[in-house]
Amino acid sequence: MEREIFNFFTGLLEKVSGISYQTGKEYLLENRLKELAISLGYKDLRDFYEGIRNNLKPQIINQIVDTLTTNETYFFRDQHPFEAIKKNILPELFQKKAQDKTIKIWSSACSTGQEPYSIALLILEYFSTYISTYKINIYATDISETSLKKAKEGIYNQIEVNRGLPVTFLIKYFKQEGGHWRISDDVKRLVRFEFLNLLDVENKVRERFDLILCRYVLIYFNRDTKTKVFKSLWNCLNNGGYLLLGATEIPPISLPDLEKKTFGNTIVYYKA
Ligand SMILES: C[S@@+](CC[C@H](N)C(=O)[O-])C[C@H]1O[C@@H](n2cnc3c(N)ncnc32)[C@H](O)[C@@H]1O
Known part of the structure; x- marks a missing residue:
């Protein structure tokens, strides 16, 4: 993923939720965001980035954060x-x-x-x-x-x-x-x-x-x-x-x- 796009999304995520996405995890971020972009009707990740970067609405911010959180959990975790x-x-x-x-x-x-x-x-x-x-x-x-x-x-x-x-x-x-x-x-x-x-x-x-x-x-x-x-x-x-x-x-x-x-x-x- 291009550095400019990676920095935009990781910066946004950290500002809103506190979650720091480290370099080296680009593939994870890219896959999750691509899926969201396509589901919202964008051609690809760059298209998504261009479309939202100057017009960030609360709903899209929530969707991005939602997509990028790790929700792993299970009943009685660690017992x-x-x-x-x-x-x-x-x-x-x-x-x-x-x-x-x-x-x-x-x-x-x-x-x-x-x-x-x-x-x-x-x-x-x-x-x-x-x-x-x-x-x-x-x-x-x-x-x-x-x-x-x-x-x-x-x-x-x-x-x-x-x-x-x-x-x-x-x-x-x-x-x-x-x-x-x-x-x-x-x-x-x-x-x-x-x-x-x-x-x-x-x-x-x-x-x-x-x-x-x-x-x-x-x-x-x-x-x-x-x-x-x-x-x-x-x-x-x-x-x-x-x-x-x-x-x-x-x-x-x-x-x-x-x-x-x-x-x-x-x-x-x-x-x-
Ligand atoms: C790995 S899960 C852990 C779930 C559960 N506590 C457990 O131990 O099984 C981490 C959860 O933290 C949530 N999370 C991340 N950042 C958050 C924030 N700033 N405020 C509230 N929840 C957040 C994620 O959405 C995710 O559901």
């Missing part, structure tokens, strides 16, 4: 963090919140929904007695409209349900429709999906949460953006709340009220 949520974090939160009886959880880059639904499944399966007495709210956000649409539908193909989801959960909480599986309304009811750019957390999110997941998304940001997003998420945590990153990720900064705790193989960040 052990969900063990920690089940065995350590949720029991502690239910106990701690016995007074106000409200638990707020946020999956902040939820992709196609498997992450927030995994937590909802744990709650339904192991903490069902609390459902009638506590207000349990799982907020799930992402920048990709296409991913969010799929998440809201809650319909997964055979390969997707084979990745990480225990078969007992599949039988109990999903309904087969042809070659696909639809998640039950009981699970869906616990989760609220919304569009949110992590770069806007500081200005747009007023709620406070007891557990925040920010998994496998900071890896796409440069150091300054990582720090800014991490700090803004940390400010959305209640005291005594937990933040979970991807299994291979670490906080980009240290903060006075940030305590590292280990539950089994999982490292979590506790707001003291």
Whole structure:
């Protein structure tokens, strides 16, 4: 791909979403953008670039960002963090919140929904007695409209349900429709999906949460953006709340009220 075109699209993507596309990944960017260009009726990538560069509308910007995000996810990703949520974090939160009886959880880059639904499944399966007495709210956000649409539908193909989801959960909480599986309304009811750019957390999110997941998304940001997003998420945590990153990720900064705790193989960040 011509450097001028590569720089235009990577510059736009980084400005809008924080995602840094490194040189060497041109082929990935080129294939994804070509597909979008053709679907929008442009002849090729140059034609697309010429057509939009001086007339960038919000809708096309969203489509470009959507096309260039990596939405890889699966149910109970890495397993052990969900063990920690089940065995350590949720029991502690239910106990701690016995007074106000409200638990707020946020999956902040939820992709196609498997992450927030995994937590909802744990709650339904192991903490069902609390459902009638506590207000349990799982907020799930992402920048990709296409991913969010799929998440809201809650319909997964055979390969997707084979990745990480225990078969007992599949039988109990999903309904087969042809070659696909639809998640039950009981699970869906616990989760609220919304569009949110992590770069806007500081200005747009007023709620406070007891557990925040920010998994496998900071890896796409440069150091300054990582720090800014991490700090803004940390400010959305209640005291005594937990933040979970991807299994291979670490906080980009240290903060006075940030305590590292280990539950089994999982490292979590506790707001003291
Ligand atoms: C690799 S997926 C990870 C999904 C899930 N957290 C997991 O661990 O399985 C990364 C997600 O981050 C989202 N994302 C990237 N930049 C974002 C931003 N600035 N704001 C919100 N979501 C973003 C992408 O759309 C994508 O769905």
